[in-house]
Amino acid sequence: MxxxxxxxxxxxxxxxxxxxxxxxxxxxxxxxxxxxxxxxDPEPAADDDPEITVGQLPVPGTSDREELADEALRSDLARHLGRHSFPADRRALERSLLDEHAPEPLVETVRELPGGRARYGNVQEVMVALGRKPQA
Structure with missing residues (x-):
């Protein structure tokens, strides 16, 4: 059966x-x-087919480079940290990024967070603490 x-x-x-x-x-x-x-065999692409874009597409109506940079940072943090990393302080987030083999510029950005007793519950709170625009 x-x-x-x-x-x-x-x-x-x-x-x-x-x-x-x-x-x-x-x-x-x-x-x-x-x-x-x-x-x-699959049909090859035609000359007038649109190009396939690799990477993150800009949000429609958004032309501000700073907003796009914030969105890319938020996305990178979320991808490397995930939900399992929160809540955490700056050192715990840094360790999580290092454990995930995150790019050094991302680790450096997290090192800019205020130290001490500050704890972050999610990526949005990290973005606010960095002085970046949180997701709308």
Whole structure:
């Protein structure tokens, strides 16, 4: 009975699932289509297709560089700290960033936080303490 059970939303059998993984491995390693049938290859991008942007897109209507820098900082802090890091003081946040192998400029920014007994409950509070604009 267990052999007939589906795994999550997977519609393939275990054997077909493994076969599909092997098929995609060739394409990933080769860096180009590996099928002999030309009809099975994806269509290349057209000249008038929009460029794909890598990285963070600006918020519509926002042209202020400082706001974009604040948003990038907030995003980096949230990505490297996560919810598990809070509540914490400056030293604990610095340790968390170092443990996560965060970029040195981000660690330096956290070192600018007031020391002492100040504790931060989330990234928003860190942004306010740094004198940066919190998320709207």
């Amino acid at each position: 267990a052999d007939n059970m589906q795994r999550g939303s997977d519609q393939l059998s275990a054997h077909r699932d493994d076969e599909a993984k092997r098929e995609i491995q060739g394409r990933l390693k080769a860096g180009h289509p590996t099928r002999a049938e030309e009809w099975a």
